[in-house]
Amino acid sequence: MYRQAKHDRRLIMEHNGRSDFDLPFLRALNEEDVAVPASLQRESLDLPSLPEREVVKHYVNLSQMNYGVDNGLYPLGSCTMKFNPKYADHLASLPSANCIHPYQGEETVQGALQIMYQLEQALCEISGMDAVTLQPAAGAHGEFTGMLLTKAYHVSRGEDRDEVVVPDSAHGTNPASAAMAGYRVVEIPSSNDGSVDLEALKAALSERTAALMITNPNTLGIFENEIQQIAKLVHDSGALLYYDGANLNAVMGRTTPGKMDFDIVHFNLHKTFATPHGGGGPGAGPVGVKERIAPFLPVPRVVMRDSKYALDYDRPESIGKVRSYYGNFAVLLRAYAYILRKGGDGLKDASDRAVLNSNYLKHQLMDVYPLPFRELRKHEFVVSAKPLKDEKGIRAFDVAKRLLDYGYHAPTVYFPALVEEALMIEPTETETKETLDEFAAVMKHIASEDPEIVRSAPHNTAVGKVDEVYAAKEAILSYRAFKKRGAST
Amino acid sequence: MSQETEMLAALGLSSLDELFTDVPEAVRIDGLRLPPGRSELEVIRDIKTILAKNLTADDHPCFLGAGVSHHFIPAAVRSIVGRSEFLTSYTPYQPEISQGMLQALFEYQSYIAELTGLDAVNSSNYDASTALGEAATMCFRLNEKRRFLIPEALSWEKKSVLNNYVLGPKLEIVEYGYDPNTGELDLEDLRSKVDPDTCGVYVEVPNLFGVMDSQAPFLKKEFPEAALVVGVDPISLGILKAPGDYGADIVIGEGQSLGIDMNFGGPLLGIFACRQEHVRKMPGRVIGMTRDANGERAFCMTLQTREQHIRRSKATSNICTNEALMAVTAIVYLSLLGKEGLEGLAKVNVARAKRLMTLIGEIEGFTSPVFEGSHFNEFVVRTPMRPEKLNRLLLKHGIIGGLPLAAHVPRMDHHMLFATTEMHSDADQDALLRALKEVV
Secondary structure, eight states, X not given: OOOOOOOOOOOGGGOOOOOOOXXXXXXXXXXXXXXXXXXXXXXXXXXXXXXXXXXXXXXXXXXXXXXXXXXXXXXBTTSOOOOOOHHHHHHHTSHHHHSOOTTSOGXXXXXXXXXXXXXXXXXXXHHTOSEEEOOOSSXXXXXXXHHHHHHHHHHHXXXXXXXXXXXXXXXXXXXXXXXXXXXXXXXXXXXXXXXXXXXXXXXXXXXXXXXXXXXXXXXXXXXOTTHHHHHHHHHHTTOEEEEEETTGGGTXXXXXXXXXXXXXXXXXXXXXXXXXXXXXXXXXXXXXXOGGGGGGSOSOEEEEETTEEEEEOOOTTOOOOSSSTTSOHHHHHHHHHHHHHHHHHHHHHHHHXXXXXXXXXXXXXXXXXOOOSOSOOSSOEEEEOHHHHHHHOOOHHHHHHHHHHTTXXXXXXXXXXXXXXXXXXXXOTTSXXXXXXXXXXXXXXXXXXXXXXXXXXXXXXXXXSBOHHHHHHHOOOSHHHHHHHOSOO | OOHHHHHHHHXXXXXXXXXXXXXXXXXXOOSOOSOBOOOHHHHHHHXXXXXTTBOOTTXXXXXXXXXXXXXXXXXXXXXXXXXXXXXXXXXXOSGGGOHHHHHHHHHHXXXXXHHHTOSEEOXXXXXXXXHHHHHHHHHHHHHOOOEEEEESSSOHHHHHHHHHHTTTTTOEEEEEOBOTTTOSBOXXXXXXXXXXXXXXXXXXXXXXXXXXXXXXXXXXXXXXXXXXXXXXOGGGGGTBOOGGGGTOXXXXXXXXXXXXXXXXXXXXXXXXXXXGGGGGGOOSOEEXXXXXXXXXXXXXXXXXXXXXXXXXXXXXXXXXXXXXXXXXXXXXXXXXXXXXXXXXXXXXXXXXXXHHHHHHHTSTTOBOOSSOSOBSSEEEEEOSSOHHHHHHHHHHTTOBOOEEOTTTSTTOTTEEEEEOOTTOXXXXXXXXXXXXXXXX
């Protein structure tokens, strides 16, 4: 059985030693050359000093108390935790990629600009859109950019639309991004098969509607097969249709947001295009648009002039910038490498296999964990632990924690809220049938285990069940704050 | 039977196409018009060839700064941050199996808390510009006022990002000037613009001109009703007073200098810290210290009721994916430097800038530094020719020059911002000086 490493839990600042860091100039430093205004003189700096040996030991030990895709199955629904190929990391580690300054002259960064230009082209083809910006740093940042574009588009037409419609099954970032851009959010309920309710949509749309934000397939893994009617309703009301690309991994080479008549789409390169998630980031959230929205894209655009790549800032209708510089280049480069390696056929194959794996695993689990709504799913599916809860008092939360004991990351739980005791599972295309079979067997085994063992899980991780209520009550976010409270923790 | 056929058979299907019958025919496509896949060998070879067209700061002394700068990164940083367990993990939603990432992020928050003098730190924003945008909207949440003051001498990119971030709460952005002699903020001008509806005042230390503004520590006393937001280069905090000690309510900054590659401008690290009493109004993920079922120390994400996945349209921010791995990079880097290392590095940066700005000032035709204030590792030079032309000439000498300031600050057509750090030997600085003499 799986057993995670468990090391000493002292913080780095609770260790003592002496740093062996050194720099040229340091020993010959003349204090007279270091003038700091009297009002800004630092009085104390309470940081530890440790030799490299101790620092390396500390963080290698911490890494052993962490679980990544490289350790095993990570079926976290909506997050597309596929394997991150190593050639992409290798390329991003080259000085010719990571040792360039964003303000270098165009003539000195032709390689970087070429990669960005070609990645934009590839993303246009994959999404069926006409133009792409690579600037947004993450999916939610792409959504925010999309909302700013929506606003700029309507304003350019002399329209003042102030509402954005989202289904109740949408990712939380959708309503949050719309609100950040100043929109009032109108949530509509799902129909009884888990897809967009056309009647509810009709009732929500008006001359105040700026956009409808949806993901297709939706968060239940269900393809919105009435997408054409949805698009027509939205466009007839004068609003734009926004595609949350979090689930793009389901449909590459089968359909495109462009073909489905979406106007704006964001990509999560750290999901669909296999770049590592880094414990929560960095990601990259490029945004693709149809031609009529292209004039509003952030500056600069990467363009080609006289067979040289250039950065075009002369875009009078642009929304300006959503972050400094041009985007998370090290992530963009990895995604570009992945797309080259896979090619058009390989990307389609990735989606096909993601959907096959998902449906296969769903099929293996359905008799113990029922599947609400229709059967055919795309890259992910949501099953329910409600029978287990009713019969044995085992909740989705408990199943998730018990899975950790068997060396699997847990699925997403309690989302979307319309499924009781939801377990949202996304195996991705990079797992073998063997892995899926083993996982399914463990899921079923958990259902038959002593409920007390399951409810008190996890037992084999670095720490036992973590007290999240206590964390929120105390709100200790730093060692400084911890010391002020007194060492009660 | 292949695995694929076996799995399809289990589903009662005979082809992959049958998995897509729910996609209406009208919206189907027949594959992607992209080149076929290629071997790893070819991909690496092709991309290396493309990347080789870039000039790097490794091979050419580079004097660019303004948010991103070239610093030394100890080898141990890459070795640790490249660990699969960190690199390939997701947001630590399952704390029991993610203690390593959670503790590292808590330690990052702890170091930034110490450097900034504020107890509450989030585990990262995208970059300094988006942290500034989030800081402005947080000021509005703190006091429900709508005027936010920023320096005229601020990167135009930050101004543009800020304008987009304040569209929601409809804040009014007002600029205050700088003293043309010192390069510090113009206090008279600022006083004339702060009004009863002012939610916050933003000041950078060091500022766009590289000047460590000696007036920043007096702003909270001047404007006690408005939130004080201070933008920092974290390395400078090795020698500069913690903004929390002079009344800052929020500290933001660009953390790229903490061991993160320049990466053509991304990923970066947006630092965000605030006073403990404001923590529930703060944007972004935070890691808290807690205990496990056995009473042992543990860490988890906390205060999530501020966040989008719980609060949806009422969240303090939409941020989800952040720059966690960059925060881990920063904490490993800071741990390797230690207290003396960080202090020494800050001093070396000041001394290197002093040498270069003084020697440029001795060259006929150049004014350097333009401002009398104390500089950290950047300074403004007045050039005898257009900065863009000067940079083209410097490039012929194998040098990546400074940043022309015209795009950022009005009336600065002949002004350049030079940055120099521990990366530049005397020989590198002298090469720039020789080239400057030759090209004018």
